[in-house]
Amino acid sequence: MILRFENVTKYFGGLAAVKDVSFTVGENQILGLIGPNGSGKTTCFNLITGVHKPTSGNILFEDKEISGTPSHKIARMGIARTFQISSVFPTLSAVENVVTAHYNKTRSNFVTGLFGICGTIKEEKRVLEHSEELLEFVGLKEKMQTQADSLTSADQRRLMIAIALATSPKLLMLDEPCAGMIEDERAELIALMRSVCKDGIPILLVEHHMKMIMEVCHHVVVMNMGQKIAEGKPEDIQKNEAVIEAYLGRSGNHA
Ligand SMILES: Nc1ncnc2c1ncn2[C@@H]1O[C@H](COP(=O)(O)OP(=O)(O)O)[C@@H](O)[C@H]1O
Ligand SMILES: [Mg+2]
Known part of the structure; x- marks a missing residue:
């Protein structure tokens, strides 16, 4: 496993943005992290990249504890990310x-x-x-x-x-990379992610677009209100009642 996110909790004041969440990213894996808006996905990214320090729990990258390590050091260790909002010069x-x-x-x-x-x-x-x-x-x-x-x-x-x-990087993290893309552009991005993974760089993908997650991810973790509510293969996640209730049910248009 390249990354282990173990029983991580992050409070902002009284709000648990992430509550006792665990998942791992494997060496040749595209792991999807999905959930409704505000469920804690970007906070997980910010915890992994050193923007925030967990209130409790452990984050291990190549078996080394990285929680609390400054962002620039984590980047140098080999974790690269993109942002929800464009960050180019x-x-x-x-x-x-x-x-x-x-x-x-x-x-x-x-x-x-x-x-x-x-x-x-x-x-x-x-x-x-x-x-x-x-x-x-x-x-x-x-x-x-x-x-x-x-x-x-x-x-x-x-x-x-x-x-x-x-x-x-040794791990690539993408935060909603296909926001605002049309179908053809999404298909190209899927192909790109597959080639990155094939080149030996595992991917942690946060995405709102359900179809994309189902198409490209090997394994999916579903969050709702800061907690992990399900995880498994895409085809199983799609059938999971709790997921349908929390994610698909509420917002309706992400299929
Ligand atoms: N820096 C912060 N300070 C206070 N609250 C925050 C901060 N970042 C995120 N939150 C809150 O944590 C919750 C999860 O947010 P976020 O991780 O951005 O969700 P997602 O990416 O799944 O939409 C939200 O309620 C959000 O308002
Ligand atoms: Mg987000």
């Missing part, structure tokens, strides 16, 4: 965004100091090539030079994934 081009993401990882200042200017130029070339490859991988090759804020929201979500992959 709006006035940089797509490729500049991905290049910038590399430098959070490559310690270029250290390399510059050690090998002089030649090392840097070589490194810059390598980073640019890798950035271009990543943009091709996420389907943005043709839009490499486009300013990020001129990209469609679907393309900005793809760009966020390229940025996350630039850090060579």
Whole structure:
């Protein structure tokens, strides 16, 4: 298991946003985390990425306790995430965004100091090539030079994934990556997630869109009001009474 979320509780004042929730992400797995709005999904992401510290419980990444570790250290350990709201640099081009993401990882200042200017130029070339490859991988090759804020929201979500992959993560976490996407774009995103997983990077996916979760996830965890109410294979989750009641029943239009 790459990630273990064990009996985690997070209170905000008197509100338990996450209450005694446990799940694991396996090495070659796409794990789906679903639930109605406000059920605690993003809080789980924020706990894993060090934005919040759990009130109680343990979070283990590669068997090491990470709860309470600062966000930048967790990112360096190999957990990358995308956000519900676009987090790209709006006035940089797509490729500049991905290049910038590399430098959070490559310690270029250290390399510059050690090998002089030649090392840097070589490194810059390598980073640019890798950035271009990543943009091709996420389907943005043709839009490499486009300013990020001129990209469609679907393309900005793809760009966020390229940025996350630039850090060579061991775990990729996606928070509602297909919000605002049309059917075709969702299908492309599913294909992209499958290739990321096939390349050896497991994915933790928070998604509101039921059909997408059912199509792409190997295993699904369902939350409601801060608690885990079910988990299992997509086909079993779809039949689970508590899930239908809490999730599908209430909001109706996510099938
Ligand atoms: N930083 C915070 N401070 C106070 N309450 C929060 C904070 N973040 C989330 N919450 C509350 O925790 C609950 C779960 O929110 P969230 O994890 O964003 O749900 P989801 O992503 O499933 O929609 C909500 O009631 C929300 O208002
Ligand atoms: Mg959320």
